[in-house]
Amino acid sequence: MTTSPTVSGSLRNRLVLTLIGGAAVLAILLFLTVRSYAAKVAQQGQDDILGASVTSILDAAALRDGQLEVDIPYAAFSMLSTPSDDRVFYAIYQDGAFLSGYEDLGLAAGPVGGRLAFETGEVRGERVRQVSAGRTLVGLGRQTEIEVALGQTQDALSDTLDQISRNAAYLGIGFFLLTAALSFWVTSTTIGQLNKLTNSVTRRGPQDLSPFKKPVPKEMAPLVMSLNSLMGRLDQSLSQSEDFIAEAAHRVRTPLATVRSYAETTLHRVEREENREALKAMVRAIDESSRAAGQLLDHAMITFRADHLEREEIDLVILCRDLVQRLIPIAEMKELTLSLTGEPSVPYSGDPILIQNAVRNLIDNAMKYAPSDSKVEISLLMHPTPQIQVRDAGPGFPPDEIDTLTRRFERGQNAAGTIGSGLGLTIAQDVATAHGGSLILRNRKKGGACVTLSL
Amino acid sequence: MRYLIALVLLFCPLVGWADDWEDRLVFNEGAEGPRLRVISSTDTVLFAPVIEGFVAENPLISVEYLVSGTADINRRVRETPEAFDVIISSAMDLQLKLANDGFALPIDDVPVPSWAQWHHSLFAFTSEPATIVINRTAFEGQPVPQTRQGLIEALRKRPEAFRGKVGTYDVRQSGLGYLFATQDARASETYWRLMEVMGSLDVQLYCCSGDMINDLADGTILVAYNVLGSYAAVRTEGKDALEVVLPTDFQTIMMRTAMVSRATSEPKAAEMLLRYIVAERPATEDTSPLPLLQSGGANGRETIGLNPALLTFLDGLKRTKFLSAWEDAVIQ
Numbered sequence: 200m201t202t203s204p205t206v207s208g209s210l211r212n213r214l215v216l217t218l219i220g221g222a223a224v225l226a227i228l229l230f231l232t233v234r235s236y237a238a239k240v241a242q243q244g245q246d247d248i249l250g251a252s253v254t255s256i257l258d259a260a261a262l263r264d265g266q267l268e269v270d271i272p273y274a275a276f277s278m279l280s281t282p283s284d285d286r287v288f289y290a291i292y293q294d295g296a297f298l299s300g301y302e303d304l305g306l307a308a309g310p311v312g313g314r315l316a317f318e319t320g321e322v323r324g325e326r327v328r329q330v331s332a333g334r335t336l337v338g339l340g341r342q343t344e345i346e347v348a349l350g351q352t353q354d355a356l357s358d359t360l361d362q363i364s365r366n367a368a369y370l371g372i373g374f375f376l377l378t379a380a381l382s383f384w385v386t387s388t389t390i391g392q393l394n395k396l397t398n399s400v401t402r403r404g405p406q407d408l409s410p411f412k413k414p415v416p417k418e419m420a421p422l423v424m425s426l427n428s429l430m431g432r433l434d435q436s437l438s439q440s441e442d443f444i445a446e447a448a449h450r451v452r453t454p455l456a457t458v459r460s461y462a463e464t465t466l467h468r469v470e471r472e473e474n475r476e477a478l479k480a481m482v483r484a485i486d487e488s489s490r491a492a493g494q495l496l497d498h499a500m501i502t503f504r505a506d507h508l509e510r511e512e513i514d515l516v517i518l519c520r521d522l523v524q525r526l527i528p529i530a531e532m533k534e535l536t537l538s539l540t541g542e543p544s545v546p547y548s549g550d551p552i553l554i555q556n557a558v559r560n561l562i563d564n565a566m567k568y569a570p571s572d573s574k575v576e577i578s579l580l581m582h583p584t585p586q587i588q589v590r591d592a593g594p595g596f597p598p599d600e601i602d603t604l605t606r607r608f609e610r611g612q613n614a615a616g617t618i619g620s621g622l623g624l625t626i627a628q629d630v631a632t633a634h635g636g637s638l639i640l641r642n643r644k645k646g647g648a649c650v651t652l653s654l
Numbered sequence: 655m656r657y658l659i660a661l662v663l664l665f666c667p668l669v670g671w672a673d674d675w676e677d678r679l680v681f682n683e684g685a686e687g688p689r690l691r692v693i694s695s696t697d698t699v700l701f702a703p704v705i706e707g708f709v710a711e712n713p714l715i716s717v718e719y720l721v722s723g724t725a726d727i728n729r730r731v732r733e734t735p736e737a738f739d740v741i742i743s744s745a746m747d748l749q750l751k752l753a754n755d756g757f758a759l760p761i762d763d764v765p766v767p768s769w770a771q772w773h774h775s776l777f778a779f780t781s782e783p784a785t786i787v788i789n790r791t792a793f794e795g796q797p798v799p800q801t802r803q804g805l806i807e808a809l810r811k812r813p814e815a816f817r818g819k820v821g822t823y824d825v826r827q828s829g830l831g832y833l834f835a836t837q838d839a840r841a842s843e844t845y846w847r848l849m850e851v852m853g854s855l856d857v858q859l860y861c862c863s864g865d866m867i868n869d870l871a872d873g874t875i876l877v878a879y880n881v882l883g884s885y886a887a888v889r890t891e892g893k894d895a896l897e898v899v900l901p902t903d904f905q906t907i908m909m910r911t912a913m914v915s916r917a918t919s920e921p922k923a924a925e926m927l928l929r930y931i932v933a934e935r936p937a938t939e940d941t942s943p944l945p946l947l948q949s950g951g952a953n954g955r956e957t958i959g960l961n962p963a964l965l966t967f968l969d970g971l972k973r974t975k976f977l978s979a980w981e982d983a984v985i986q
Contacts, residue, residue, distance in 0.1 A: 268971065268975060269969075269971045269972070270971075270972060270975060271966050271969050271971075271972050272966070273840060273963050273966050274963070275966065276961075276962040276963045276964075276965050276966050277959075277961060277962070277963035277966075279962050280959075280961035280962055280963065282768070283773075284771075284772045284773035284774070284960075284961075285773075285962075286754050286756075286773065286962075287754060287962040287965060288754075289965075289969075291969075291971070298970075298971065299969055299970040299971045300969065300970075301755075323755075323756050324756075354773075
């Protein structure tokens with residue numbers, strides 16, 4: 200009887216999502232950082248070469264006899280050679296007037312002076328990185344300003360950037376995949392600890408309330424500790440109540456016996472019929488109470504022994520035969536026949552006191568419900584499992600209650616006229632469970648109940 | 655100056671004929687498909703096998719092959735880029751500037767080594783050294799000079815024998831001549847001394863390799879400097895008097911380059927032709943008189959690199975300065 204807990208979110212999903220999301224963000228950041236850094240470095244490289252080239256052209260400018268001469272060094276353009284064969288544009292201006300080169304390549308805006316001015320623009324439909332620089336030449340009585348603009352397309356640069364971007368992307372994806380795999384692993388090992396604990400809780404027997412002793416991670420120690428303390432308290436209160444019941448039953452039984460003997464004695468002395476009837480009813484009630492107290496005691500004993508099951512080698516046939524012999528007098532009083540059939544010998548390793556108690560309860564039940572002059576059959580089987588079957592010719596179990604009859608104090612609707620506490624089947628069931636077996640209730644086709652204690 | 659131009663006109667008899675082409679030939683005339691206009695500095699006789707091979711594989715395409723000088727090709731393409739589909743020239747610097755200026759159509763995945771292409775738009779397909787061609791009769795009993803220094807000494811030793819009988823490119827008119835001159839000047843000072851010596855010997859200036867070799871063959875000149883090796887090899891065949899000298903001090907090796915015009919109206923066919931020229935033409939010396947592409951440095955030779963440095967000497971200021979230095983040396 201478990202109620203499903205209210206579920207809100209999943210630790211695993213939350214962990215995985217957080218870790219993978221973080222990895223994705225980091226991978227993208229990594230990619231962007233590497234790319235922008237590479238772009239900066241590559242652009243710086245192109246700018247350096249453009250700067251060196253334009254400086255060498257400016258250096259080659261001279262005033263000769265008042266005439267400006269610009270003897271462009273071969274290396275000035277040679278150094279602009281790139282693997283992608285970038286196009287090169289240049290323009291030379293004297294005092295702002297175009298002198299040579301490509302007229303459509305303008306100078307950088309603003310005064311140029313001695314510094315290099317870089318800009319990116321478009322020339323003849325292509326993106327061009329451009330540098331402008333100027334220099335003042337002083338000749339005889341004459342001063343002139345020479346300015347040079349030098350542009351280069353960026354094919355090699357974008358090739359380099361593409362390559363770096365590709366590599367950075369591989370790096371980012373690799374980083375992401377690795378981190379994702381790692382986060383899955385970390386998550387499953389973390390959740391795995393919880394699963395382990397859950398398993399060991401689930402695998403426990405119904406009576407096992409001992410504390411957990413297996414090592415757990417530090418973070419789970421408080422959970423296990425409170426679980427252990429909860430079970431400790433549960434165990435304590437359970438055993439307290441069992442003790443209490445046993446004690447109560449024991450204390451009730453002795454005075455009941457006394458009361459019963461007084462009642463019997465009185466019954467012999469009383470002569471008025473109505474008084475005798477009242478006393479007989481009293482004795483019956485006392486019998487019922489004493490039987491219930493006895494079963495409560497049995498039940499408490501069985502609960503204790505089942506918790507600390509001690510097995511020994513026994514033969515179920517001998518055990519049942521002893522039992523039958525002891526019960527024969529009671530059966531004869533009710534005019535019932537007890538018959539023991541089946542295998543000649545069924546060896547089994549179990550607690551004889553428990554099994555005896557269970558079988559006696561089953562036979563008791565059968566005798567209670569069996570009509571006079573009928574037969575209660577006890578048969579023993581070895582296969583498929585060692586089992587003891589008790590059959591009677593009584594009314595059988597009410598079909599709609601067959602599943603709930605083994606609960607404590609649960610009695611069938613047809614049991615109203617019979618003495619009983621409702622603990623008999625519970626005890627038999629507990630014994631079967633303690634031995635790893637089961638109790639099967641069914642009705643015989645010809646009428647009557649059939650109970651199988653399968654061990 | 656006027657005399658020089660007259661001289662050039664004299665040696666270029668085709669000038670003035672039909673739109674001023676040096677040569678014009680249509681291959682596969684009457685084909686149904688597109689017609690490609692190829693403007694080239696390579697003589698038809700050298701290039702015809704290539705085009706013939708192409709139209710044999712693509713019978714639907716016809717090719718109009720137009721020959722002109724390198725400088726002229728550069729000028730025409732800049733004026734009317736839409737008039738040509740494929741541009742072939744030996745002046746690497748002018749070709750590279752055309753490509754850099756955006757006249758070339760980029761073509762991807764042409765199977766050429768990276769050093770033989772620029773910006774996926776300019777593709778090299780031959781390696782051709784600049785050579786010295788001499789008429790053996792002039793060196794009878796004398797050792798044939800193998801270096802520029804040797805040539806200078808030989809010229810200085812017998813100035814009278816060589817006066818008016820040495821020839822080289824007029825770098826002001828020939829794009830290839832200008833390329834060879836600037837690369838020579840870059841490589842060694844010897845170039846300037848050689849030019850001074852040649853200038854003092856009343857050097858004959860030519861627009862084209864072909865004319866120079868013709869004059870050599872008929873004895874008008876005895877020594878030609880910076881003649882294209884491929885032309886020399888073809889023209890000296892069967893002319894025992896001529897000897898082609900690959901200078902051993904340093905060599906200047908040019909790569910003939912081709913590009914598809916960005917303004918072409920037949921980009922597909924033009925690309926097919928370019929691929930054929932660059933990568934698919936039968937690649938043996940026997941089947942094509944055009945030399946094959948060879949990686950530089952293998953024999954310690956110096957191939958002019960296809961890189962933006964070629965723009966340097968095309969700069970207006972730089973060119974003016976170089977030409978004035980050249981004129982100072984050569985025209986005395």
